[in-house]
Amino acid sequence: VSRRRLPTERTALGNRIGLVLVGLVLVVASSAALAGPSGPILPRQVGALGAWWWAVAGGVAVLTLVCLRWALVQGRRDGFAAFAVEDDPRRGLTRVPTHVLAQAVEEDLRSIPGVAKASAAFVGWPSEPQLRLSVGLEEGADLDAVRAEVAAGVVGRLCQALELEAIPVLLGVQLDAAHPSARR
């Protein structure tokens, strides 16, 4: 599987770093307040006017932009719209929407004996795609057989259709997800 971080993984990492930094600032500031200097919170000699207030405004503006950026990156998604099967303008452009491919992969997965439910999604980038599969297995299903059919059958056919040598696949398995009779 590719080592390049997906957008949502970068967001998750950024969130963790942000939480720790904000938390540390709060801990340090509140500890300093508790350890406490005497006197009023706002010294009397601090007036409302002064050049240093512009520095305060600049600092707050930078923090505001950082906060806005933090909020905006929460909307990152991992997917991409389409595969370019034929990308040479002289021979014509052929693009296959990833959601159509994902539906076909899901159908293929559901045809495997022992698979009760399935979902598929392409993530990454057109030049570096990854496939995320999720299957719910019936009780007693042979995981080795499912694994082999996914690798050789489902993904093999996909690679053939897209003319890919291989595609990294993450297969999430829900064990004993349904009784054999509940299979769709």
Place this chain on the structure above:
Amino acid sequence: VLLAALGVTVVLDVVSVQVAGHALVWPYRALAADLRSTSWHAGITRLAALGALVVGLLLVGAGVHLPHRSVPLRSEPPWLAVVTTRRSLRRAAARSALGVDGVDDARVELHHRRLEVRVRTPLRDPAGLGEAVAEAVGQRLAALGVDERYSLRVSLQAPFAVGGGRGRAGSIGPGGDQARETRGALQ
């Protein structure tokens, strides 16, 4: 977003006060008067600082705490990674334990890489039952291809057993044929 909105109002007010002499959003004269009349040692200040300290510690904890990882299963070829959830693995192990004759309840907990299976039996003589459960669950884990670093421990509760009955019944590696030992004898 809230912090960003707060920041915008603060910048607006600072610029407005410096340029026009009055704030647009916050009553800064009243706020400044309050801050000048409140000491760092005042109860309200200490309470607010304590609150901020607790929130800060919680945020650091949330940022440092690693989420539970999924459980890797045997994966071939190299471009295929197979995983399951910890909950799903627990349920599968519990079902395997329940499939053993004499077991009427099975609960499974997963602590990092250690599966703890607690089974209950109505049998009066549950000798060998713990080992049978360990064998069944171990085989299931091996069939799934659970990483060999995961270990399994079975404890047995037998309230109707002759002489009482609670004990650790067996411990087994996930491969089924790996090191196996009985950690405690049933009473």
